[in-house]
Amino acid sequence: MIKTATHANSKLVAYSIYEDLCNGSYELALTKIKQVLKSVCDAHCLPLAQTWSPCAQQGRLGCQKQSIGCMSIISSTSYLFNPNVSGLYKACTELHVVHGKGIVGKAIGTNQACFATDITGFCKSEYPLADHAKVFGLGGAVAIRLQSTYTGPTEFVMDFFLPSDCRSDEEQKHMLSSISCVM
Ligand SMILES: [Zn+2]
Numbered sequence: 001m002i003k004t005a006t007h008a009n010s011k012l013v014a015y016s017i018y019e020d021l022c023n024g025s026y027e028l029a030l031t032k033i034k035q036v037l038k039s040v041c042d043a044h045c046l047p048l049a050q051t052w053s054p055c056a057q058q059g060r061l062g063c064q065k066q067s068i069g070c071m072s073i074i075s076s077t078s079y080l081f082n083p084n085v086s087g088l089y090k091a092c093t094e095l096h097v098v099h100g101k102g103i104v105g106k107a108i109g110t111n112q113a114c115f116a117t118d119i120t121g122f123c124k125s126e127y128p129l130a131d132h133a134k135v136f137g138l139g140g141a142v143a144i145r146l147q148s149t150y151t152g153p154t155e156f157v158m159d160f161f162l163p164s165d166c167r168s169d170e171e172q173k174h175m176l177s178s179i180s181c182v183m
Contacts, residue, residue, distance in 0.1 A: 017146060021154055030077050033146075033156060037079040040179055045163050047082035047138065048089055052104050052157040055096065063096060071097045071104060071157065085136045085161070091129055102127040107143035107157045115142040115176060117169075137164040140172050142179065 020029035030051075037049035052071045055063035063070055075093050080086055097105045102122065103114040119127055119141045120134040133139070140162035145155070166175050 017156075018152070021152065026154075029154075030074060033158065034077040034079060037077065037158060037160075040160065041079050041081040044175060044178055045081065046179075047080075047085045047136075047161050047163060048092075049079045049081075049158065049160045050089075050092060051077040052097070052143075052159060054155055057154060065096060065098060069099050069108070071108065071155075085138065088129065088132050088136045088138070088161075091132050095129060101125070103141055103143040104157050104159055107145045108155065111145060113142050113144045113176070113180070115172075116140065117172060133161075138162070139164065140166060140175070142176060 017029045017032050020026070020032060033051050037051065040046060041049050051074050053074055054066070055070045055072050056066040058072065058074060060066065060072060063072065072095065073093050078089060078093075080089050099105050099108055103116050103119070107114040116122070118139040120130050120139060122130045124130065127133075133141075138161050141160065142162070143157050143159045145157045160179060162172060162175055166172055
């Protein structure tokens with residue numbers, strides 16, 4: 001169910017963010033990431049996009065799994081295009097994901113985009129919000145890691161939900177290539 005594809009263009013975004021990080025402008029880097037998410041969602045009516053980073057990087061002291069690379073959402077960089085899925089967005093802000101789990105956990109180990117045709121098909125241990133996604137009528141989702149060669153030790157994974165009516169292989173394929181074009 002998970003497919004991967006190379007996204008060379010994400011290097012350009014990552015490079016610009018890398019410059020901010022080098023200049024010590026972490027907040028500016030986050031602002032830039034949010035702009036990317038907003039422009040992609042606005043252009044393609046994607047209901048929700050979020051940015052993940054390691055809990056240790058965010059200083060989430062309450063997370064017990066920081067030492068094993070647990071990831072969570074940077075809520076200030078999320079972009080909610082469709083207010084109807086705000087319930088899913090809220091649930092996501094509570095979520096912690098470890099390496100190898102779901103598309104976000106898989107994206108962290110690769111410089112390729114990780115795509116799921118239908119996240120509602122995941123079991124709970126793989127993606128605890130599969131039931132939520134079903135309630136909100138969502139299916140396809142893609143996670144893209146900003147290339148670490150540019151961001152250094154700072155890790156970011158961007159995660160986009162596809163529109164609920166984007167279901168067929170062809171539509172999803174087209175949407176994925178559109179997302180990578182904007183980026
Ligand atoms: Zn965590």
